[in-house]
Amino acid sequence: MTVRDLDGWTIAFDLDGTLVDSAPDLIGTLNHLLNAHGHPPVPLSAARHLVGHGARALLRHGFAEAGAVWDEVADPGLFDRFIAHYLGRIADDSRPFEGVVETLDALAGRGAVLCVATNKRSDLAEALIEALDLGRHFAAVAGADRVSARKPAAAHVVEAVRMAGGDPARAVMVGDASTDTGSARAAGVPCVVCGFGYNDLPLHQLGGDVVIDSFLDLIAAVERLSARTLLREPAI
CATH class of the missing domain: 3.40.50.1000 (HAD superfamily/HAD-like)
Structure with missing residues (x-):
């Protein structure tokens, strides 16, 4: 008992x-968007400092790590594209x-x-x-x-x-x-x-x-x- x-x-x-x-699906979605914008991917190990603060922070810091800038005002749709892609593969890996x-x-x-x-x-x-x-x-x-x-x-x-x-x-x-x-x-x-x-x-x-x-x-x-x-x- x-x-x-x-x-x-x-x-x-x-x-x-x-x-x-x-991390595989979160970083995978980030890299999908980075690739679509012509930027290099970030490694899976980046999850240690990118994951845990929410999707917007993941996008901001992920783009910065790839040497780019996400201007949320200029491209507000990027967040929605992130969510849509992530939901589609949320538990793939x-x-x-x-x-x-x-x-x-x-x-x-x-x-x-x-x-x-x-x-x-x-x-x-x-x-x-x-x-x-x-x-x-x-x-x-x-x-x-x-x-x-x-x-x-x-x-x-x-x-x-x-x-x-x-x-x-x-x-x-x-x-x-x-x-x-x-x-x-x-x-x-x-x-x-x-x-x-x-x-x-x-x-x-x-x-x-x-x-x-x-x-x-x-x-x-x-x-x-x-x-x-x-x-x-x-x-x-």
């Missing part, structure tokens, strides 16, 4: 680079990281409520999650358009947890980049850093509480952080 020792806890997950290795499904099932079995807090637009996040058959795991998906302020603001993780019916005082954030650790730190929520993700800073500079090298290590990390939080709570 599984012990429901995580009842009352909410785990908030970043999406790109945390739950899903989505994107896959959950190893151990994701088993770990989500295990956390839910122990009573945790799960949600997503991503700077991706909510409709894109939900399309990716559903295409990969992950939707059943999450009580809420909070894209940047569903919160009052996006990561690294505290509001993103706080509002995502509350959307899932949880209490931010008993929550853990799981992410891979400075936007995730920044949001968690501002909200006073402990953060697990996925060292295998799209880390935009060296791991020791991200400011997470625990770094994991495999998603299969997440449960032990959540156990440590939840126990530490309970020790800090005043006795009744």
